Amino acid sequence: MTTGLFLTQLLNGLQLGVLLFLLSAGLTLVFGIMDVVNLAHGSLYMMGAYFAAAAFNAFDGSFLAAALVAIPGTLLLGLLIERLVLRTLYRRDHLDQVLATFGLILFFNEVVRYVWGPASVYMNTPKWLSGTVDLFGLPYPSYRFAIIAVGLAVGAALYAVIHRTRVGMLIRAGATNPQMVSALGVNINGLNTLVFALGAALAGLAGLMAGPIVSVQSGMGEPILILTLVVIVTGGIGSIRGAFYGALIVGIVDTIGRAFLPGLLRELLDRSVAQAVGPAIASMLIYLLMAAVLALKPQGLFPVKHG
Amino acid sequence: MASAPRLVAVLLLAGLGLLPLLAEWLNEPFWVTLFTRVLIFALAASGLNLVLGFGAMVSFGHAMYIGIGAYAVGVLSFHGVDNGWWQLVAALGVGGVVALVVGAICLRTSGMAFIMITLAFAQMLFFLAVSLRDYGGDDGLRLNGRSHFGSLDLENSVALYYLAYALLLAVLGLFARLVQSRFGMVLRGCRSNARRMASLGFATFRYRLSAYVISALVCVLAGMLLANLARFISPSYMAWTVSGELIVMTVLGGLGTLIGPVVGAAGLLLLEEALSSLKLGLPWFDALINQHWLALIGLFIVLVVLVLKQGLYGWLVAREAQRSA
Numbered sequence: 001m002t003t004g005l006f007l008t009q010l011l012n013g014l015q016l017g018v019l020l021f022l023l024s025a026g027l028t029l030v031f032g033i034m035d036v037v038n039l040a041h042g043s044l045y046m047m048g049a050y051f052a053a054a055a056f057n058a059f060d061g062s063f064l065a066a067a068l069v070a071i072p073g074t075l076l077l078g079l080l081i082e083r084l085v086l087r088t089l090y091r092r093d094h095l096d097q098v099l100a101t102f103g104l105i106l107f108f109n110e111v112v113r114y115v116w117g118p119a120s121v122y123m124n125t126p127k128w129l130s131g132t133v134d135l136f137g138l139p140y141p142s143y144r145f146a147i148i149a150v151g152l153a154v155g156a157a158l159y160a161v162i163h164r165t166r167v168g169m170l171i172r173a174g175a176t177n178p179q180m181v182s183a184l185g186v187n188i189n190g191l192n193t194l195v196f197a198l199g200a201a202l203a204g205l206a207g208l209m210a211g212p213i214v215s216v217q218s219g220m221g222e223p224i225l226i227l228t229l230v231v232i233v234t235g236g237i238g239s240i241r242g243a244f245y246g247a248l249i250v251g252i253v254d255t256i257g258r259a260f261l262p263g264l265l266r267e268l269l270d271r272s273v274a275q276a277v278g279p280a281i282a283s284m285l286i287y288l289l290m291a292a293v294l295a296l297k298p299q300g301l302f303p304v305k306h307g
Numbered sequence: 308m309a310s311a312p313r314l315v316a317v318l319l320l321a322g323l324g325l326l327p328l329l330a331e332w333l334n335e336p337f338w339v340t341l342f343t344r345v346l347i348f349a350l351a352a353s354g355l356n357l358v359l360g361f362g363a364m365v366s367f368g369h370a371m372y373i374g375i376g377a378y379a380v381g382v383l384s385f386h387g388v389d390n391g392w393w394q395l396v397a398a399l400g401v402g403g404v405v406a407l408v409v410g411a412i413c414l415r416t417s418g419m420a421f422i423m424i425t426l427a428f429a430q431m432l433f434f435l436a437v438s439l440r441d442y443g444g445d446d447g448l449r450l451n452g453r454s455h456f457g458s459l460d461l462e463n464s465v466a467l468y469y470l471a472y473a474l475l476l477a478v479l480g481l482f483a484r485l486v487q488s489r490f491g492m493v494l495r496g497c498r499s500n501a502r503r504m505a506s507l508g509f510a511t512f513r514y515r516l517s518a519y520v521i522s523a524l525v526c527v528l529a530g531m532l533l534a535n536l537a538r539f540i541s542p543s544y545m546a547w548t549v550s551g552e553l554i555v556m557t558v559l560g561g562l563g564t565l566i567g568p569v570v571g572a573a574g575l576l577l578l579e580e581a582l583s584s585l586k587l588g589l590p591w592f593d594a595l596i597n598q599h600w601l602a603l604i605g606l607f608i609v610l611v612v613l614v615l616k617q618g619l620y621g622w623l624v625a626r627e628a629q630r631s632a
Contacts, residue, residue: 031419037419037422085609085613088613089612089613094365094418094419094422095359095365095554095558096612096616098365098367098422098554099551099554099555099558099608099611099612100608100609100612100613102551102554102555102608103555103604103605103606103607103608103609103612104605104609105605106548106601106602106604106605106608107601107602107605107606107609108605109601109602109605110599110601110602110605111602113599114595114599114602222547226426226427226430226547229423229426229427230423230427232423233420233423233424233427237419237420276439276440276441279438280434280435280438280439283434283435283437283438284431284434284435287427287428287430287431287434288431290424290427291412291424291427291428291431294412294415294416294420294424295412295415298415298416298420300420
């Protein structure tokens, strides 16, 4: 195992981590303020990727066009879902929200299969990001580096908005005590819609950024949705800080585990045993991590402090 | 005096009991297979109902136990052990230990985190099954034959049907008594107000964990039957969508009613079957529905949640309760 390989995998882990952060930030905010669980968040990510791929291929390879279609498109779709389905479910229990959004996932998976066909759609990296960047003598694909940069920039911007602006203050207040915020004359429904739209746009951004490095296909939202749920629960539900650290931890542990654990086990165990259990343990690693965290700290690593 | 829900329940169960005869008479052998599936999922959904309906614990990972039951049959049969009793011991043993450990960890959390952690555990097992290359990995594994229970010959599909039917009746009978027992009272008490039950001095954690384990074991049985029915095991049995479908069946039929899950399982599976083989005589429209019926199922689920909150059978029960009040 060389240091260069390890660093490359670490960066890959970071890149998965920031993608997960883009998704979990929206989901955790929606949950924190509205107490709503939205499984269709993964579908928004998928739709973002499809919108991006369609626009990218229609405007002969313009990444800007892809961004201009994917992010507002996903935002509008998110608003539509909020208005038609989720709004009536705010006061219902979590079970109803889980079920309704589960139904939406099935629906959207079939919709993209109908519109874009069952085969996966491809989207190339934009030409100006197709090379590699030199990181201290280590060549790393520019596009993946750009994902990391965008994710960290979004993280910084979110931090600034939530901690330094009036809207951010209302969002934090709404997450702590929505009734009180409403009683003080703030339009809490408007705030809900705003947060939901923000979350949907972030999911669209994640879909756009992931488009060139994954195969865009029906059902692509579910694996990453489940990773996102792991991130949120590990980090502490409702906490942006928890989502950020949780996403990085999950991204890095998953990537490093898959890359090096089978090899490590081969050193320790019999070859045939290692071959059989190595990939199994590597793919279970983050779930074991989550179980361990919840067994020790049921509120997650960075719980939101109330009161 | 027979009330409407009781009448429906008796008619439904009696109808299911007579179905193989009807299928034989009308020469529709496929019905037996289809309705064996219905019975198996009714069994699994009834198991889930114990925690979801009576205990208000939203487990999004019960497909995992279907998987454990199926893999116990498949893996043992792969190694030449096709004695059903050994398979049963292995399935219940592994399932019980897993449920005890997973339940103990999951029940430390509640609400949203409980939903997600049960889902995560199911995913963990799903990926474990995918990476078991010796047992087919992602592609699954074909069974050499069905389980052998002494003189009971499961190769006969009617025999398998009646085994599933008998198990379902036994579990429903057991649950009917369990829910009315002291255990069931405490469980339902926790559903209404867990904190009050704890203050009254009940060890709520132990009651809920027991309910979780019992409900898991019922799903393990369903998994064993499913492997026997399909003569095939695959990780797809424990895909997270299966956990979702189990919840849909329970809610569609009526949460916390004894017969609700049976109604829901029959309703959902028959609707799927009807949509995927719909023939209205409009070639273009039929092809569209037959190919993309899952979209309609998705919308149907959303509608059930928005409009029919009590579920089909739950609606009957609630109406009856209102009338007698």
